[in-house]
Amino acid sequence: MAKAKRSLRWQRDPEGMRNRILEAAKQEFAAHGLAGARVDRIAAKAGANKRMLYYHVGKKDDLYLAVLEGAYEKIRAEERGLDLEHLDPPQAIRRLIDFTWNYFLRNPEFLALLNTENLARARHLKRSTKVKSMHSPFVEMIRTVVQRGVESGDFQASVDPVQLYISIAALSFFYLSNSATLSVIFGRDLLKQDAKDERLEHMIALVLAALTGKSSAVFGRHPAEPVRTPAHQTV
Secondary structure, three states, X not given: OHHHHHHHHHHHOHHHHHHHHHHHHHHHHHHHHHHHOOHHHHHHHHOOOHHHHHHHOOOHHHHHHHXXXXXXXXXXXXXXXXXXXXXOHHHHHHHHHHHHHHHHHHOHHHHHHHHHHHHOOOOOHHXXXXXXXXXXXXXXXXXXXXXXXXXXXXXXXXXXXXXXXHHHHHHHHXXXXXXXXHHHHHOOOOOOHHHHHHHHHHHHHHHHHHHHOOOHHHHOOOOOOOOOOOOOOOO
Protein backbone atom coordinates (compact mmCIF):
# COMPACT_ATOMS: atom_id res chain seq x y z
CA MET A 1 0.00 0.00 0.00
CA ALA A 2 2.78 2.46 0.93
CA LYS A 3 4.59 1.63 -2.31
CA ALA A 4 1.42 2.32 -4.30
CA LYS A 5 0.90 5.69 -2.58
CA ARG A 6 4.52 6.68 -3.29
CA SER A 7 4.04 5.73 -6.93
CA LEU A 8 0.92 7.91 -7.13
CA ARG A 9 2.78 10.90 -5.61
CA TRP A 10 5.51 10.42 -8.20
CA GLN A 11 2.99 10.48 -11.03
CA ARG A 12 1.09 13.50 -9.64
CA ASP A 13 4.20 15.60 -8.98
CA PRO A 14 7.06 14.53 -11.27
CA GLU A 15 8.82 17.92 -10.97
CA GLY A 16 8.66 17.75 -7.19
CA MET A 17 10.14 14.27 -7.26
CA ARG A 18 12.95 15.40 -9.55
CA ASN A 19 13.73 18.32 -7.22
CA ARG A 20 13.81 16.04 -4.18
CA ILE A 21 16.15 13.65 -5.99
CA LEU A 22 18.50 16.50 -6.97
CA GLU A 23 18.52 17.95 -3.44
CA ALA A 24 19.27 14.54 -1.92
CA ALA A 25 21.96 13.97 -4.53
CA LYS A 26 23.57 17.33 -3.81
CA GLN A 27 23.88 16.45 -0.13
CA GLU A 28 25.23 12.98 -0.93
CA PHE A 29 27.82 14.14 -3.47
CA ALA A 30 28.93 17.01 -1.23
CA ALA A 31 29.39 14.68 1.72
CA HIS A 32 30.97 11.69 -0.04
CA GLY A 33 32.26 12.88 -3.41
CA LEU A 34 31.33 11.17 -6.65
CA ALA A 35 33.15 7.93 -5.92
CA GLY A 36 31.76 7.55 -2.40
CA ALA A 37 28.19 8.60 -3.17
CA ARG A 38 25.56 5.85 -3.20
CA VAL A 39 22.51 5.91 -5.44
CA ASP A 40 20.46 3.86 -2.96
CA ARG A 41 21.06 6.46 -0.22
CA ILE A 42 20.03 9.24 -2.59
CA ALA A 43 16.85 7.42 -3.56
CA ALA A 44 15.94 6.66 0.06
CA LYS A 45 16.49 10.27 1.17
CA ALA A 46 14.35 11.55 -1.71
CA GLY A 47 11.55 9.10 -0.90
CA ALA A 48 12.06 7.43 -4.25
CA ASN A 49 13.52 4.24 -5.62
CA LYS A 50 16.27 3.62 -8.15
CA ARG A 51 13.78 3.22 -10.98
CA MET A 52 12.30 6.65 -10.30
CA LEU A 53 15.78 8.15 -10.02
CA TYR A 54 16.92 6.73 -13.35
CA TYR A 55 13.64 7.79 -14.98
CA HIS A 56 13.80 11.42 -13.78
CA VAL A 57 17.53 12.10 -14.08
CA GLY A 58 19.56 9.16 -15.33
CA LYS A 59 22.48 7.12 -14.07
CA LYS A 60 24.93 8.23 -11.39
CA ASP A 61 27.15 10.34 -13.68
CA ASP A 62 24.10 12.03 -15.22
CA LEU A 63 22.75 12.76 -11.75
CA TYR A 64 26.06 14.23 -10.67
CA LEU A 65 26.20 16.50 -13.74
CA ALA A 66 22.61 17.64 -13.14
CA VAL A 67 23.56 18.55 -9.57
CA LEU A 68 26.59 20.51 -10.80
CA GLU A 69 24.53 22.39 -13.37
CA GLY A 70 21.88 23.14 -10.76
CA ALA A 71 24.52 24.49 -8.37
CA TYR A 72 25.85 26.88 -11.00
CA GLU A 73 22.34 27.91 -12.05
CA LYS A 74 21.51 28.80 -8.45
CA ILE A 75 24.49 31.07 -7.82
CA ARG A 76 24.22 32.76 -11.23
CA ALA A 77 20.50 33.42 -10.67
CA GLU A 78 21.15 35.07 -7.32
CA GLU A 79 24.00 37.13 -8.79
CA ARG A 80 21.63 38.48 -11.44
CA GLY A 81 19.47 39.81 -8.60
CA LEU A 82 22.27 41.93 -7.10
CA ASP A 83 21.23 44.97 -9.17
CA LEU A 84 24.88 45.93 -9.77
CA GLU A 85 24.03 48.03 -12.81
CA HIS A 86 22.18 50.55 -10.63
CA LEU A 87 24.94 51.02 -8.05
CA ASP A 88 27.97 53.27 -8.34
CA PRO A 89 30.95 51.12 -9.40
CA PRO A 90 32.80 50.86 -6.06
CA GLN A 91 29.57 49.97 -4.27
CA ALA A 92 28.74 47.42 -6.97
CA ILE A 93 32.10 45.69 -6.43
CA ARG A 94 31.59 45.86 -2.68
CA ARG A 95 28.20 44.18 -3.04
CA LEU A 96 29.60 41.48 -5.35
CA ILE A 97 32.35 40.59 -2.86
CA ASP A 98 29.91 40.60 0.05
CA PHE A 99 27.50 38.37 -1.85
CA THR A 100 30.18 35.91 -3.00
CA TRP A 101 31.60 35.54 0.51
CA ASN A 102 28.21 35.05 2.16
CA TYR A 103 26.98 32.74 -0.59
CA PHE A 104 29.94 30.44 0.02
CA LEU A 105 29.26 30.55 3.76
CA ARG A 106 25.58 29.70 3.25
CA ASN A 107 26.26 26.96 0.70
CA PRO A 108 29.19 24.79 1.83
CA GLU A 109 27.88 22.04 -0.46
CA PHE A 110 28.75 24.25 -3.43
CA LEU A 111 32.39 24.42 -2.33
CA ALA A 112 32.47 20.66 -1.79
CA LEU A 113 31.08 20.04 -5.28
CA LEU A 114 33.69 22.36 -6.80
CA ASN A 115 36.46 20.51 -4.97
CA THR A 116 35.16 17.17 -6.22
CA GLU A 117 34.90 18.30 -9.83
CA ASN A 118 38.32 19.94 -9.81
CA LEU A 119 39.84 16.70 -8.57
CA ALA A 120 38.21 15.10 -11.62
CA ARG A 121 39.75 17.79 -13.88
CA ALA A 122 36.25 19.03 -14.78
CA ARG A 123 35.65 15.79 -16.67
CA HIS A 124 31.90 15.90 -16.06
CA LEU A 125 31.46 19.65 -16.44
CA LYS A 126 32.97 19.45 -19.92
CA ARG A 127 29.90 17.48 -20.96
CA SER A 128 27.57 20.30 -19.97
CA THR A 129 25.80 22.28 -22.68
CA LYS A 130 24.47 24.80 -20.14
CA VAL A 131 27.28 26.03 -17.91
CA LYS A 132 29.24 28.18 -20.37
CA SER A 133 26.13 29.98 -21.64
CA MET A 134 24.93 30.87 -18.14
CA HIS A 135 28.26 32.54 -17.32
CA SER A 136 28.38 34.91 -20.30
CA PRO A 137 25.76 37.41 -19.03
CA PHE A 138 27.42 37.45 -15.60
CA VAL A 139 30.84 38.27 -17.08
CA GLU A 140 29.23 41.02 -19.15
CA MET A 141 27.62 42.46 -16.02
CA ILE A 142 31.02 42.75 -14.31
CA ARG A 143 32.58 44.18 -17.48
CA THR A 144 29.93 46.93 -17.53
CA VAL A 145 30.58 47.81 -13.88
CA VAL A 146 34.32 48.08 -14.53
CA GLN A 147 33.80 50.21 -17.65
CA ARG A 148 31.50 52.56 -15.76
CA GLY A 149 34.11 52.83 -13.03
CA VAL A 150 36.82 53.79 -15.50
CA GLU A 151 34.55 56.33 -17.21
CA SER A 152 33.55 57.91 -13.89
CA GLY A 153 37.14 58.08 -12.70
CA ASP A 154 36.47 55.73 -9.77
CA PHE A 155 38.74 53.02 -11.20
CA GLN A 156 42.24 53.57 -12.55
CA ALA A 157 42.10 51.19 -15.49
CA SER A 158 39.93 48.55 -17.05
CA VAL A 159 40.55 44.96 -15.95
CA ASP A 160 39.52 41.65 -17.42
CA PRO A 161 36.14 40.82 -15.79
CA VAL A 162 36.95 37.11 -15.74
CA GLN A 163 40.24 37.73 -13.93
CA LEU A 164 38.49 40.06 -11.49
CA TYR A 165 35.79 37.54 -10.63
CA ILE A 166 38.30 34.68 -10.26
CA SER A 167 40.29 36.85 -7.86
CA ILE A 168 37.19 37.69 -5.81
CA ALA A 169 36.07 34.06 -5.70
CA ALA A 170 39.58 32.87 -4.85
CA LEU A 171 39.90 35.25 -1.91
CA SER A 172 36.77 33.70 -0.41
CA PHE A 173 37.20 30.10 -1.56
CA PHE A 174 40.75 29.51 -0.37
CA TYR A 175 40.06 30.95 3.07
CA LEU A 176 36.96 28.80 3.62
CA SER A 177 38.14 25.57 2.02
CA ASN A 178 41.40 25.70 3.98
CA SER A 179 40.10 27.19 7.23
CA ALA A 180 40.81 24.06 9.28
CA THR A 181 44.51 23.85 8.41
CA LEU A 182 45.01 27.63 8.41
CA SER A 183 43.43 27.90 11.86
CA VAL A 184 45.92 25.38 13.24
CA ILE A 185 48.91 26.92 11.45
CA PHE A 186 48.20 30.47 12.59
CA GLY A 187 46.71 29.65 15.96
CA ARG A 188 43.40 31.40 15.49
CA ASP A 189 39.85 30.26 14.79
CA LEU A 190 39.22 31.60 11.31
CA LEU A 191 35.53 30.70 11.43
CA LYS A 192 34.67 32.77 14.50
CA GLN A 193 32.23 35.54 13.60
CA ASP A 194 34.70 38.36 14.24
CA ALA A 195 37.31 36.58 12.10
CA LYS A 196 34.82 36.17 9.24
CA ASP A 197 33.83 39.84 9.51
CA GLU A 198 37.49 40.84 9.42
CA ARG A 199 38.08 38.68 6.37
CA LEU A 200 35.21 40.25 4.43
CA GLU A 201 36.42 43.74 5.30
CA HIS A 202 39.95 42.83 4.20
CA MET A 203 38.80 41.41 0.86
CA ILE A 204 36.71 44.47 0.04
CA ALA A 205 39.57 46.83 0.94
CA LEU A 206 42.08 44.80 -1.08
CA VAL A 207 40.04 44.62 -4.28
CA LEU A 208 38.90 48.25 -4.18
CA ALA A 209 42.46 49.40 -3.52
CA ALA A 210 43.61 47.49 -6.61
CA LEU A 211 40.85 48.98 -8.78
CA THR A 212 41.07 52.56 -7.53
CA GLY A 213 44.79 52.89 -6.83
CA LYS A 214 44.02 54.17 -3.33
CA SER A 215 45.37 52.73 -0.12
CA SER A 216 43.42 49.79 1.25
CA ALA A 217 43.18 51.73 4.52
CA VAL A 218 40.70 54.06 2.81
CA PHE A 219 38.21 51.21 2.49
CA GLY A 220 38.62 49.64 5.92
CA ARG A 221 35.89 49.68 8.55
CA HIS A 222 33.28 50.50 5.94
CA PRO A 223 30.12 48.44 6.52
CA ALA A 224 29.18 46.46 3.44
CA GLU A 225 25.67 47.07 2.20
CA PRO A 226 23.66 43.97 3.15
CA VAL A 227 22.78 41.73 0.26
CA ARG A 228 19.09 40.97 -0.05
CA THR A 229 18.43 37.23 -0.01
CA PRO A 230 15.28 35.59 -1.37
CA ALA A 231 12.48 35.37 1.16
CA HIS A 232 12.54 31.56 1.09
CA GLN A 233 16.23 31.36 1.85
CA THR A 234 17.62 31.19 5.37
CA VAL A 235 20.95 32.69 6.24
